[in-house]
Amino acid sequence: MSKSNDRTLRFYNEVLGLDRLHYGIWQPDDELTYDNLKKAQIRYEDFLIENIPEGVKTVLDVGCGTGVLSKKLLEAGYAVEGLSPDINQKKVFTENVKAEFHHSTFDKFEANKKYDCLIMSESAQYIKLHRLFENARQSLKQDGYLMICDYFRLEDASGIHGKSGHYFHIFKEQMQESGFKLITERDITDSVTKTLDIAKYFADRAILAADIGTEKIRRKHPHLSKFILWLFRNKIDKVNRQMELIDSKAFKQNKTYRFFLLQNIS
Numbered sequence: 001m002s003k004s005n006d007r008t009l010r011f012y013n014e015v016l017g018l019d020r021l022h023y024g025i026w027q028p029d030d031e032l033t034y035d036n037l038k039k040a041q042i043r044y045e046d047f048l049i050e051n052i053p054e055g056v057k058t059v060l061d062v063g064c065g066t067g068v069l070s071k072k073l074l075e076a077g078y079a080v081e082g083l084s085p086d087i088n089q090k091k092v093f094t095e096n097v098k099a100e101f102h103h104s105t106f107d108k109f110e111a112n113k114k115y116d117c118l119i120m121s122e123s124a125q126y127i128k129l130h131r132l133f134e135n136a137r138q139s140l141k142q143d144g145y146l147m148i149c150d151y152f153r154l155e156d157a158s159g160i161h162g163k164s165g166h167y168f169h170i171f172k173e174q175m176q177e178s179g180f181k182l183i184t185e186r187d188i189t190d191s192v193t194k195t196l197d198i199a200k201y202f203a204d205r206a207i208l209a210a211d212i213g214t215e216k217i218r219r220k221h222p223h224l225s226k227f228i229l230w231l232f233r234n235k236i237d238k239v240n241r242q243m244e245l246i247d248s249k250a251f252k253q254n255k256t257y258r259f260f261l262l263q264n265i266s
């Protein structure tokens, strides 16, 4: 797994104490609270499940993380399997989800069956584009569905945001050439970025708290103090880069967060 991917996952796990590894869908009036962040992440999972077309029975959760979505899919009656190249996720998934797990990247995955639906929830960005569509076609039944929910880089993206995610225009070009039909596309950028705002909110206070350096704050705000340790574990220039990473304005200038439902008509 790449260093930046590892950093993201550690951020969610160690700093926020969350077992969910995705942004979430916020409501416009939601206050920036830890509870609302958790609710937003659950709302996002429900949104994905609601958008699974009728008739789908078998699902491969590609880049399944800790298996939270897979578990929900099982409970909703789908025959689900998980896939991740990460050895820790393999352990967590197999302990918590009663479903088959494939320990592999999707790029190298050779399916021994054809699925009705593939879900890539914030995992498409890690899969090489030419492998993504080709392997999705190979792994899906005729008329099967590919669901992708992720962020993409805009063409003129710069700074730290210009370093991750597929270029949106290239993704769209390849999608059009791929033998998939576009069923749904939704721009949900504005609904996800409060996750960055809450991280920024914590970070600003963490910096302030680190300045003051009182133990009282650490006891009263355990998440906050974990954040301080995370933020300051490296040198100060790194801190500045992390701060840009959680700046929702910079995110919106450089990225777009999209939901896609595609159908394999090749």
Ligand SMILES: C[S@@+](CC[C@H](N)C(=O)[O-])C[C@H]1O[C@@H](n2cnc3c(N)ncnc32)[C@H](O)[C@@H]1O
Binding pocket: 001, 005, 008, 020, 021, 022, 062, 063, 064, 065, 066, 069, 083, 084, 085, 086, 089, 104, 105, 106, 107, 120, 121, 122, 123, 126, 127, 128
């Ligand atoms: C940000 S997490 C998202 C996890 C989960 N889908 C969710 O929504 O919470 C990214 C996931 O993609 C996986 N991943 C990284 N590189 C991958 C690849 N080449 N093929 C498939 N999955 C990959 C990671 O191990 C991780 O499970």
